[in-house]
Amino acid sequence: RLRIAEPMRRRDQMSATATFPSPTGQPLPPQHPTLAEAFADGHVGPAHVRAVIDVLDQIPHAVDHDVKIAAERQMAEIAV
Template identity: 70%
Template sequence: ATFTDLTGQPLQPENPTLAAAFADGCVGPDHVHAVMDVLDQIPAAIAHDVTAAAERTMAEYATWMTPPEIERAGARLLAHL
């Protein structure tokens, strides 16, 4: 979905790599939900650049992993963070 601000200008996606993969048809809704479940668990104290790198990594994994595999990989990623 595309969201707009109060002036009608389109907003950038919060997770641009994942959004691009979904728009390209490389990942499906179940993959997006699995990745978002992982990303939502990243503590707020983690630096933005680390969070952005985690989003890129998880989006890449989503292109070739199943949702259960994404959850397992996400658990390992979260353990490292």
């Protein structure tokens, strides 16, 4: 019997790094575009993506969006 190991973790990784179509068919950018680019280029692996997502999930919701984007860029650079 085949099973998917840690399906929630895999879903989080997929939504952070994949591009999905909107209801109108337009492509939506990934949640973490810098990390997605590094993952697509093969510079980071699934373990790196998981570690970066775990750190970014700890940022409080009250933090400005620009600060979150900068943190994502910095974490992706560190992972590379």
